[in-house]
Amino acid sequence: MSQDYSGVALLAPTTVGYQRYSDHGAAWFIGRCVADLLAGAGVAKDELDGLAVSSMTLAPDSAVSLTEHFGLTTRWLEHVPMGGAAAVVSLRRAARAIQAGDARVIACVAGDTNRKGGFRDAIENFSVFSRQAVYPYGAAGPNVVFALITRAYMAEFGATREDFGRICIAQRENASHNPVALLRDPLDMQTYLDARPIAEPVHLFDCVLPCAGAEGFLVTSVERARSLDVPFVEILAVDERHNAFPEDPVQLRGGWAMFRDELYAAAGLGPGDMNFVQAYDDYPVIALQQLEDLGFCDKGAGPEFVRHTELTCTGGGLPLNTCGGQLSAGQAGFAGGHLGTVEAIRQLTGQVLGQQVPDASVGIVSGYGMVNYDRCLCSAAAILRRADS
Amino acid sequence: MTKIGNLQLLVCDDCGKVQYPDREICADCLGGTLTRKTIDNGGELLSWTRLHASLEPMFQQALPWLIASVRLSSGPVVVAHWVGAEPTMGQAVQVVMVDDPQDRKVLVALDADADEKAAGQLFVADGGSA
Structure with missing residues (x-):
């Protein structure tokens, strides 16, 4: 059976924000979240060898850009453009990478800014289909x-x-x-x-209130999580x-x-x-x-x-x-x-x-x-x- | 008064499936040649909303604004402007096309028995939905 996620630990739940509006870019929220994740788990930046990113306002950048921006060298990198499903998808993929030994410590982070007036553009251009067949209707x-x-x-x-x-x-x-x-x-x-x-x-x-902020967690092996001496799931x-x-x-x-x-x-x-x-x-x-x-x-x-x-x-x-x-x-x-x-x-x-x-x-x-x-x-x-x- | 156009959607050359929204690949057989054709414009009203907030001035000036979703007899589900009295769930509707003030071809749904000319009043001042 494919359903075996044993040996994988999720830890260091981290929240940055929330602010109604921000002049920072998405990278700031994601970067601060990575910093807080590492500090929360007691993991050195150099040990982080995997990153999964989800963001709506990071464009034209992606997870790739963030490795350079944050000075990270990773051997596993995911950009997960799945919005509200991205966290569960990210943890699923990260768990497999940990099990396979493709990475040792992965940060799964989503972050976005909310600039005044930025919401309209994001809504209008959310997808090709919605630009054509939803946005013109109201x-x-x-x-x-x-x-x-x-x-x-x-x-x-x-x-x-x-x-x-x-x-x-x-x-x-x-x-x-x-x-x-x-x-x-x-x-x-x-x-x-x-x-x-x-x-x-x-x-x-x-309706939800659009705002700026970030959420993230770390994925690693149960063995590494135990050695970090932090609680995990x-x-x-x-x-x-x-x-x-x-x-x-x-x-x-x-x-x-x-x-x-x-x-x-x-x-x-x-x-x-x-x-x-x-x-x-x-x-x-x-x-x-x-x-x-x-x-x-x-x-x-x-x-x-x-x-x-x-x-x-x-x-x-x-x-x-x-x-x-x-x-x-x-x-x-x-x-x-x-x-x-x-x-x-x-x-x-x-x-x-x-x-x-x-x-x-x-x-x-x-x-x-x-x-x-x-x-x-x-x-x-x-x-x-x-x-x- | 805006000119009323027939409902024209993309149809797969290979399997005949009617597509919406417009696309490049047939969702049924993955055919890559789609041709715009006039199709049967009858359908059933699936749902509707009365909109009170919009990001665009052209709608903000005309709020509230009625929008419907319709399952066309040819298969696809379309979101359309609604013209006429408050719709009823499941009612029979017709869908026509008009040019909106931004020169986009948009769909307008109205009661199956209504005069389709009413769709031409949608973007005329004070002629919108209520």
Whole structure:
């Protein structure tokens, strides 16, 4: 079986930022993240021989440019342009490189800046298809795409705005304990419902706040991690799918539904064993779909599930996006995709910025990225476990 | 009043599959020769949104703005401007093409029984959607 990620350690969860706007380039956020990663793990810069980078605003540079910029000489280099799925994809690739001996210590980093006025250009030119077939329709980027998905999901499965509100409110409660989250004020249902419409049925609190920042973690061997004497987590299972279910007229499910049975089987665990879920939350409808497609409830039962499940860190239910997620922490470009993986490592190694999920020993993180036309194409998920010290 | 054009999309010379968005390679057979043809413009409304925020002045001045997604009877899903009263999920629609103020050929969806001339009013001042 291909599902054997033993011997690989994830460590040093690192967050840089967040700032609403910045005059720095993406390289600054990524570089500071690499510096903090190395310092956090006690690894010398010269030992870092692998780098995986995800960034939206680094162009025209890539991971290649950063080796020169940062004075790094690596024997393994990945540029992972998969947005919200890049962290899980990066850790999967890095794990194989560690197992194969192609690299010893790999930094997986996503970072982006957010310059005033820079958002429009990024949205207009996100992909060839979206420039041609989405942007001319209202010039509103992903808000249009996800409004269309949200309304279709509501019509198909009977979801209400309150159901999405429950996710946003629980994540805001989680964010209220996280000092780097940009949105920490309590959110109540009436305020959520009364928010101004952006692209109906999507309203203000269904949208992430674009910002600047970086998220990263290190991947190395369990042996090296033990010698560093820092807490680490292991990968029980990880998988990815790209352009899953292309025949679906509207994206009401993601690629997770294709591989989740194998994922849990490889981990020897089920959804009920997960102490938390870090789900990609560019819009709450997508978080809701992940709860379904990752097996926490049946397809279409997500709305009912969130009506009866406590989603905060300490409520005894299923903690969801325990640092607040992008909906409350902010979306630092592609770093938004690394947020969940970094938070999962934090929870499992006792290095949280906000609230700790009590006794967290195993959790699932899922990624979702790249709205090429009318849906996101990349889905990925990993089951991670706290390593025995 | 903007001229109303037939719905013309790329069709694979090899397998006949209708493609959208425009592309260079057929998503069905990987054929590399695609020809623009007039195709059946009927379809079913999949979803819609009323937009209240835009990055472009031409829409900002006209907000709110209706946008629909449509599954064409020929297969592809298209995102289109919507003209007419608030749409109903699943309703039968027609899709036509017009030139927008930036000279882009864009799709306009409207009720299957509506007069397609209404699509020509979309980018005329005060003639947009509500």
